[in-house]
Amino acid sequence: MTASRIEITKDLTIPKLFLHQCKRYGRAKVAMREKEFGIWLPFTWQDYYDNVKYISLGLVSLGLKKGDKVAMIGDNRPEGLWTEMAALCAGGIGVWLFQDCMMEEVKFIIDHSDAKFFVGETQEEADKAISIRNECPKLEWIVWDDPKGMRNYHQDFLLSLKKLQERGKELDKKEPGLFEKTIAQGHGDDICLLFYTSGTTALPKGALLSHWNMLTMGQNLMSVDPCYDTDDFVSYLPFAWIGEQMMSISCGLQIGYTLNFPEEPTTAREDIRQIGPHVMFAPPRLYEGMTRQVQVKYIDSTWIKRTAYGFATKVGYKVANLKFEKKPVPWIWRLLNWLAYATVQKKLKDHLGMSRLRHAYTGGAAMGPDHFRFFHALGVNLKQIYGQTEIAGISIVHRDGDVKFDTVGTPIPETEVKITEQGEIISKSPSVFLGYYKNEEATKKTLVDGWLYSGDRGFIDEDGHLVVFDRSKDVMTLKDGRPFSPQYLETRLKFSPFIQEAWIIGDKRPYVTAVMCIDYSVVGKWADERKINYTSYQELSQKSEVYGLVQKQIEESNKDLPATARIHRFVNLYKVFDADDEELTRTSKLRRAFVENRYKDIVAGLYSDSEVVHMDTTITYEDGRGQRIKTDLHIQNVNV
Amino acid sequence: MAHADQENRAETILKIDNIHMYFGRVAALAGVSLDVEKGEIHSIIGPNGAGKTVLMNCINGLYRPQKGRVYFKGKDITDVKPHGRASMGLSRTFQKIELFGGMTVLDNIRLGRHIHLKSGIVSGSIYVGKTKREELESRKFIEEEIIDLLEIESIRNKTVEMLPYGLQKRVELGRALALNPELLLLDEPLAGLNLEEVEDMTRFILDVNEEERWKVTCILVEHDMGVVMDISHRVFVLNFGNKIIDGSPREVQDNPEVIKAYLGEEDLYSSRR
Secondary structure, three states: OHHHOOOOOOOOOHHHHHHHHHHHHHHHOEEEEEEEOOEEEEEEHHHHHHHHHHHHHHHHHOOOOOOOEEEEEOOOOHHHHHHHHHHHHOOOEEEEEOOOOOHHHHHHHHHHHOEEEEEOOOHHHHHHHHHHHHHOOOOOEEEEOOOOOOOOOOOOOEEEHHHHHHHHHHHHHHOOOHHHHHHHOOOOOOEEEEEEEOOOOOOOEEEEEEHHHHHHHHHHHHHHOOOOOOOEEEOOOOOOOHHHHHHHHHHHHHHOOEEEEOOOHHHHHHHHHHHOOOEEEEOHHHHHHHHHHHHHHHHHOOHHHHHHHHHHHHHHHHHHHHHHOOOOOOHHHHHHHHHHHHHHHHHHHHHOOOOOOOEEEEOOOOOOHHHHHHHHHOOOOEEEEEOOHHHOOOOEEOEOOEOOOOOOEEEOOOOEEEEOOOOEEEEEOOOOOOEEOOOHHHHHHHEEOOEEEEEEEEEEOOOOOEEEEEEHHHOEEOOOOOEEOHHHHHHHHHOOOOEEEEEEEOOOOOOEEEEEEEOHHHHHHHHHHOOOOOOOHHHHHOOHHHHHHHHHHHHHHHOOOOHHHOEEEEEEOOOOOOHHHOOEOOOOOEOHHHHHHHOHHHHHHHOOOOOEEEEEEEEEOOOOOEEEEEEEEEEEEOOO | OOOHHHHOOOOEEEEEEEEEEEEOOEEEEEEEEEEEEOOOEEEEEOOOOOOHHHHHHHHHOOOOOOEEEEEEOOEEOOOOOHHHHHHHOEEEEOOOOOOOOOOEHHHHHHHHHHHHOOOOHHHHHHOOHHHHHHHHHHHHHHHHHHHHHHOOHHHOOOEHHHOOHHHHHHHHHHHHHHOOOOEEEEEOOOOOOOHHHHHHHHHHHHHHHHOOOOOOEEEEEOOOHHHHHHHOOEEEEEEOOEEEEEEOHHHHHHOHHHHHHOOOOOOHHHOOO
16 A cells, blocks of 8 residues: 555645546546435546546636635535535635535625635525625626426526536537646645634634645545555535545545445434444544434343443443553453453444444544543544644544543644643644635734644643643633633533533632533433423423433532532523524534623523523524524522 | 416316215215316315315215216216226325334335336246336335435335324325326325424425426315415315315405405415414
8 A cells, every 4th residue: 555655745736636546546446435315326536537527627617717716515425525626626726615504604705715606515505605696796606416496596607517517528629638737737835725714703714725735634644544545434524624624635535545425414324334434533522422322222222231231331441441551451351352342342333333443533622531431442443633724634643552531642743743831732734724815814823933823722741642621711710720621521511411512611700500401302202201291492401300310410420520620500501502503613612702691691690599590582593594582491509 | 486387278187077075964065166287286275174175085086976076187087996096196195194104114105106016926026027127117216206305315214103293294295206196185284394394395395396307286285374375376265165266376365255264364375474
C-alpha cells in the first residue's frame, strides 16, 4: 500500500488526485455505492469520472470561472460528492450548507459567500433557493437533482442535474480536453472549500481551505492510522461538517477506499450494519445514541440475556481498564474476555455495525468518560480526535494502545501544539487554513505568525497528551473558587439512557443546578410500563414520577463528585434543545450564552426558593413557523 | 388548479346513475348521480351520516345498491364483486385502517400486488421463467414506485402494528397503489393525522394524481375543508343521502345550502386554520 501512496506536493490538487485515481482504478474498482430502492448500487471510478466530468463542464458552460463559489445542500449521496468534485475540477470553490439550515442561515451564507450556483437535492432545497433568490443577486443558477415534485417548476434559472450534464457533454464535443486542461491549471495553494463554522457565539465565519490543507491533513492522519483501498466507509454525516469532508475527500480520495451512501438518513443505522465499515468518525452524540440503544435494549431483554450481558460488560470493563493503565492482561482475564466476546460482544458489535471496525474516532465535542469506557469494554477501538475546521479537520489523535479517556491524544505528524501563557491551545501545521472570507479582523485574531489560536483552553499532561477544557468562556468557577467544566457534568448525566440533553449552571453561583431534557422515547416507554398517561413531551416531562426518575439519575451522577460540584436543584424542560431554536449549533453543541439569556426565568427560579417557574415562549418548527408555549415548570431539589 | 383539460371534456371514468341504498327504512342514498372524469380529484363532502362512506362502498362493491347502476370505464359494474372491480383498476383506502397488523409493511404492499401476479402454484414453487420475471417486475414496481414515492424506506421491514398511526395510513395508501389503479377511492386519508403528516399525505395524493407515471383519478372523502378546497378539481356535497351541489370548490363555498348544512362553519375554506 505504501508503494502506491501519492506524494503530496504543492502542485497537487484534489482534482489532479481525482484524475490520477480514476485512471488507476478505472472500471476495475468500486469507488462508491449508494443504496437505492433497497439495493446497493455500485459506481466504479470510471462512473465517478464520467459523472464529475460532465457536471463540471456543465457548470463551465453556464459560466463558472476560477474562484466562483458553488453552494451545495442535500443528503449524503453520490450526486453531492460529484458536484463538489466537479466544482473543484472547474476551478470553483465548494460551499456546503447543512440540510436542516433555516432560511435565514441559507440566505446569509449564499449572500456572504457570493455563490453563483446553488445545487440542491430535492424540491425542498430548490424552494429554499428560489425564495431567497431576490435577496441574493449574485446567485445565477439553481440546480436540482431529484425530479419528485418538480413537475410544475419552469423558471429559466432552474436546471436539473441531468440537463447540466447534457450541457457538459455538448461542451465536451466542442472542446475536447477542456476538462483535463482546466484541472492541470490548478495549484495546491488554490482555495478549494469555504466552510461556514457554526460558532457557539456569533454569526458564522467562512474558513478558507486550500487543496494543500486538505491533502496534508489526510496524509498525516493516515500515517498514524493507515487505511487501505479495500476498506469501506459509510458517508452519512453532513458534508457541511469538516469531519465528513476529511473522511470522504482528504482520506477517501487519497487512499481510494469505497464510500457507501445510505438510502435515506432514516435508514442509516440499518445500512451501516449491512456495510460494516472499517473506519468511522462521528461526533459524540452518535456514540451516545448507540450507548443508549444498547442500554434500552438491555432493559427490555430477557433474564438470561441480561445475565450474559452483565458478565460480558464486567469482564470487558476489567480488561479495558487494565489496557488503559497499560498493564498486562493475565491469561485468565484473556480467556474470560474471549468468552465475553463469543457470547455477547460479537453479536452486539454486529448490531452496531462495528464488527469490522478498526478505528472509530469521535470529535467535535467533548465525550464523557463513561461512554468512552463503554465502547472499549465492548472491544471497540474508539479514539478521541481534536481539531477544528480551521486546521482542515484534525490535529491531534489518540494512538493505538495509548488511549486515555480524559485526553484527546497527541499531535499528528508535521503538527506542533503549544499552550500559551493564558492557557490557550495553539497549533501550527501545513493544514492551517488561509483565513476567514471577508473577515480580516477575525483572521488577525485567529492566525498569528502561522499559529492557529483555537480559543480552547487546555494543558499538556506528563505523557504528552493534550487535555482540552471547554471553550475558554465555558469554564465555570465554583463557589470554592475551583474552575470546573460544565460539559464534564453534562456528559456524565447523558450516560443515563433517560437523559437526552443537560445544561449545567453554576458559574459564580452558590451551588450547581441543571436543566434537563428527558429522552422522549425511552422515558415514554418507561412511563407506558408504569401506566402513566401522557400526550406530549411537555406533559411527560412534568410528571412527578418522571421528576423522581430524573432525580435518581442525578443522584447517581452526583455520587463521586466533590461536594461543590454536585447538582442541588434541577428542572425538566418542556422540550429538547434544538438547533432550529438556536439553542444548539448545527453540530449539536450547547450555546450557553444563548440559552442563559433565553431561559433566564428558569435560571432565576433555580436560584430562588420558588418551586415553580412560569414560562411563556415561542418554539420554531423546521419550516420557520413558530408556536407560543405557556407552561409551568416544576423545580425539584436533589438530596445532596 | 389545472382546469385546462376540462375544456376538451375528458372522458368519464366513473358514472353513478341514480343509485338508492336503503338500510331497513332509512335511505342512506336517495337517488344519487355522480360523474367522475379521468384525471381529476373529485371530493365528496358532507356532514356526518350524510352517506359518504355508503357511497364509497357502493362504488367499490362492498354494498350493492337496491336501485341504480354504477359504470366504470364505460362498463356496468353494478353486479361485479369487489375483487373483480379491483382487478379492473379500482382501489381504495379505508377510514379505519384495514391492514394486516402482524405482517410487515412490505408484505402488506405485496399483498395489494397479488391480483396482478398470474403465475400458478407449480411454477411459483420453483421460481423459473415467467414467475421469476413477474416477481422481479413486481419488486421493481413496489420499490421504485411505491416505497420511494411514499418515503417509507426505513420501515419496510417493520411490522405494521408497531408503527404510529400516521405511518400506517401511509402504508395503506401504498397497498392501494400496489394495485396500480386507475381510480383511487380515499376514505378520510387525513383523519387523525397531525399537521406535518397532513401536509405529507396531501403531497402524496397530489403526486399520485399529477405525476406522469401515475395520473390516477381520485375520489376523496375528507373532513379537512382546507385541503379539500385546495386540491380538488370538483367537490360533490352530500346531505342525508341527497346531492346538494356538484361543482368547483369556489361554487361550493358560495352555495348557501352548503353553508347551512355545515352549521356554524361559515367560511369553509378556513375551517382548519
